[in-house]
Amino acid sequence: xxxxxxxxxxxxxxxxxxxxxxxxxxxxxxxxxxxxxxxxxxxxxxxxxxxxxxxxxxxxxxxxxxxxxxxxxxxxxxxxxxxxxxxxxxxxxxxxxxxxxxxxxxxxxxxxxxxxxxxxxxxxxxxxxxxxxxxxxxxxxxxxxxxxxxxxxxxxxxxxxxxxxxxxxxxxxxxxxxxxxx
Amino acid sequence: xxxxxxxxxxxxxxxxxxxxxxxxxxxxxxxxxxxxxxxxxxxxxxxxxxxxxxxxxxxxxxxxxxxxxxxxxxxxxxxxxxxxxxxxxxxxxxxxxxxxxxxxxxxxxxxxxxxxxxxxxxxxxxxxxxxxxxxxxxxxxxxxxxxxxxxxxxxxxxxxxxxxxxxxxxxxxxxxxxxxxx
DNA sequence: ATGCTAATGTATCATGTCGATATGATTTTT
DNA sequence: AAAAATCATATCGACATGATACATTAGCAT
Numbered sequence: 001x002x003x004x005x006x007x008x009x010x011x012x013x014x015x016x017x018x019x020x021x022x023x024x025x026x027x028x029x030x031x032x033x034x035x036x037x038x039x040x041x042x043x044x045x046x047x048x049x050x051x052x053x054x055x056x057x058x059x060x061x062x063x064x065x066x067x068x069x070x071x072x073x074x075x076x077x078x079x080x081x082x083x084x085x086x087x088x089x090x091x092x093x094x095x096x097x098x099x100x101x102x103x104x105x106x107x108x109x110x111x112x113x114x115x116x117x118x119x120x121x122x123x124x125x126x127x128x129x130x131x132x133x134x135x136x137x138x139x140x141x142x143x144x145x146x147x148x149x150x151x152x153x154x155x156x157x158x159x160x161x162x163x164x165x166x167x168x169x170x171x172x173x174x175x176x177x178x179x180x181x182x
Numbered sequence: 183x184x185x186x187x188x189x190x191x192x193x194x195x196x197x198x199x200x201x202x203x204x205x206x207x208x209x210x211x212x213x214x215x216x217x218x219x220x221x222x223x224x225x226x227x228x229x230x231x232x233x234x235x236x237x238x239x240x241x242x243x244x245x246x247x248x249x250x251x252x253x254x255x256x257x258x259x260x261x262x263x264x265x266x267x268x269x270x271x272x273x274x275x276x277x278x279x280x281x282x283x284x285x286x287x288x289x290x291x292x293x294x295x296x297x298x299x300x301x302x303x304x305x306x307x308x309x310x311x312x313x314x315x316x317x318x319x320x321x322x323x324x325x326x327x328x329x330x331x332x333x334x335x336x337x338x339x340x341x342x343x344x345x346x347x348x349x350x351x352x353x354x355x356x357x358x359x360x361x362x363x364x
Numbered sequence: 365a366t367g368c369t370a371a372t373g374t375a376t377c378a379t380g381t382c383g384a385t386a387t388g389a390t391t392t393t394t
Numbered sequence: 395a396a397a398a399a400t401c402a403t404a405t406c407g408a409c410a411t412g413a414t415a416c417a418t419t420a421g422c423a424t
Binding site for chain 2: 372373374375376377
């Protein structure tokens with residue numbers, strides 16, 4: 001699932017600029033299961049444009065110059081449908097967590113540093129929950145979108161609860177004084 | 183958190199070949215929260231070697247020729263500790279799921295295709311649970327490792343339960359006959 | 365024995381992605 | 395009116411990914 005398909009997916013909902021698309025990945029409805037940066041988005045938009053899957057909306061006086069609003073074309077919508085229905089085995093299901101990597105090596109870290117990690121991670125989970133809760137408040141939400149938002153909420157809530165329940169257990173098992181052990 | 187640090191982390195547990203490291207990311211104790219392919223691992227091992235953070239074990243007659251077993255050096259262990267204790271804000275916490283991306287657009291897909299997706303994803307979750315359960319059976323497991331394995335188990339179980347509980351809800355909300363809607 | 369398949373192992377390449385950065389316009393705050 | 399935040403496009407180097415190539419070893423069936 002490359003950046004082109006991701007952008008096409010975002011644009012299938014409503015016309016948007018490259019900037020808007022990035023927001024959809026950062027804070028928006030896609031933020032908890034996919035993403036892309038400018039370095040992927042702008043090249044993708046160029047290619048999609050060349051292939052006629054999206055097109056630039058005609059400039060209008062009330063829109064800032066050199067701001068490019070793209071909308072999906074019928075061909076683009078078909079391409080997205082085809083890609084979605086593609087029966088090839090599911091590709092990525094990737095969980096990458098620097099938090100987990102660090103906690104994995106808890107025995108090599110000073111305990112106050114682990115504590116800080118936990119607090120930081122809990123705060124981030126709360127932020128993500130807020131984003132999702134806002135999504136769920138919209139009444140225009142489609143079934144698939146709703147399902148995925150609720151799935152995200154469930155997973156993040158589970159992570160949060162796990163952290164809250166098991167923090168003390170971990171601390172009890174790691175000695176406070178151990179920091180560097182070369 | 184780059185490939186070098188990831189490899190260093192794996193090697194801090196026991197000496198390993200590039201191939202072993204990849205297995206640790208694919209099926210091993212790191213498989214549910216980080217990863218890297220050969221294209222990242224071998225260059226990382228070369229650089230770590232150049233920097234003296236790991237070293238190649240001397241060849242022995244009972245080990246196959248041109249098989250390179252690396253072990254972490256004291257300098258490498260120190261570098262890992264420093265990196266782990268680094269108080270810079272946590273970097274990645276990335277969830278990328280092609281499954282979620284597709285289900286998000288459930289209204290554009292034939293219902294039997296969604297059903298197939300669900301089954302495929304459930305099977306993968308079960309595989310991952312098996313891997314983690316095997317990790318938890320080892321009695322040499324360290325506290326951090328155990329914590330992360332149990333966190334992974336919790337998250338995957340939550341995902342699985344969510345899918346099982348809510349499949350029917352989603353199906354009820356998406357019309358069976360809708361496939362392509364251009 | 366012999367052939368066959370799967371697993372082990374190192375390595376590289378084209379392509380794509382990430383994070384940082386540059387640049388400037390517009391809006392909001394002070 | 396100045397300052398700060400946000401909006402918006404774009405590119406660059408460094409790195410990651412997935413595919414592929416190639417060779418060895420182990421198991422195992424015929």
